[in-house]
Amino acid sequence: NAGVTQTPKFRVLKTGQSMTLLCAQDMNHEYMYWYRQDPGMGLRLIHYSVGEGTTAKGEVPDGYNVSRLKKQNFLLGLESAAPSQTSVYFCASSYGQGGSPLHFGNGTRLTVT
Amino acid sequence: AQSVAQPEDQVNVAEGNPLTVKCTYSVSGNPYLFWYVQYPNRGLQFLLKYITGDNLVKGSYGFEAEFNKSQTSFHLKKPSALVSDSALYFCAVRDQSPNSGYALNFGKGTSLLVTP
Numbered sequence: 001n002a003g004v005t006q007t008p009k010f011r012v013l014k015t016g017q018s019m020t021l022l023c024a025q026d027m028n029h030e031y032m033y034w035y036r037q038d039p040g041m042g043l044r045l046i047h048y049s050v051g052e053g054t055t056a057k058g059e060v061p062d063g064y065n066v067s068r069l070k071k072q073n074f075l076l077g078l079e080s081a082a083p084s085q086t087s088v089y090f091c092a093s094s095y096g097q098g099g100s101p102l103h104f105g106n107g108t109r110l111t112v113t
Numbered sequence: 114a115q116s117v118a119q120p121e122d123q124v125n126v127a128e129g130n131p132l133t134v135k136c137t138y139s140v141s142g143n144p145y146l147f148w149y150v151q152y153p154n155r156g157l158q159f160l161l162k163y164i165t166g167d168n169l170v171k172g173s174y175g176f177e178a179e180f181n182k183s184q185t186s187f188h189l190k191k192p193s194a195l196v197s198d199s200a201l202y203f204c205a206v207r208d209q210s211p212n213s214g215y216a217l218n219f220g221k222g223t224s225l226l227v228t229p
Contacts, residue, residue, distance in 0.1 A: 048214035104156035
């Protein structure tokens with residue numbers, strides 16, 4: 001009963017490096033989301049996906065790319081990391097419409113130096 | 114745009130006392146409202162939601178929330194606080210606009226501290 005699993009849990013990057021965060025869900029959810037959490041700012045939506053092969057931009061998409069090649073996986077990429085991308089990243093999934101809640105992973109803490 | 118506001122950064126309450134964490138919303142149409150809790154170094158856990166029906170919604174761990182349309186509020190409540198309730202609480206509203214992916218828009222969070 002894994003739910004939403006994020007890897008890695010922690011990562012330190014140097015400015016300009018790239019990396020990919022992996023999110024996997026086993027609930028057969030159509031919708032998946034990437035949020036970032038910063039102190040005093042709540043959670044902000046980076047990108048989302050409404051199904052396999054589709055992605056769309058959220059509130060703060062700049063500097064990030066995503067892919068949803070398989071229904072259960074949603075990847076978040078940083079092409080050239082910047083210190084402003086130091087944050088905690090959360091993946092979530094849901095059935096989408098109506099009252100279905102989002103189910104969250106435990107997050108990835110990323111530090112860019 | 115659909116949004117929520119949490120006016121308090123921190124709420125302090127003594128164990129055994131009732132607690133309230135405030136949330137107000139701004140939406141066009143009928144709101145779909147949610148409360149989540151976050152413990153240190155963990156993801157957000159769903160507590161409860163309001164979609165329609167009774168204005169008093171009951172959720173996990175003894176929490177409940179009162180939907181008030183006239184005051185556009187959705188305050189989280191618990192009759193008797195526990196030290197283990199200390200955590201970060203987020204109010205959220207579902208974005209019903211086209212091309213939103215039905216994402217949730219979150220408030221900035223309220224830190225609840227329950228003292229023994």
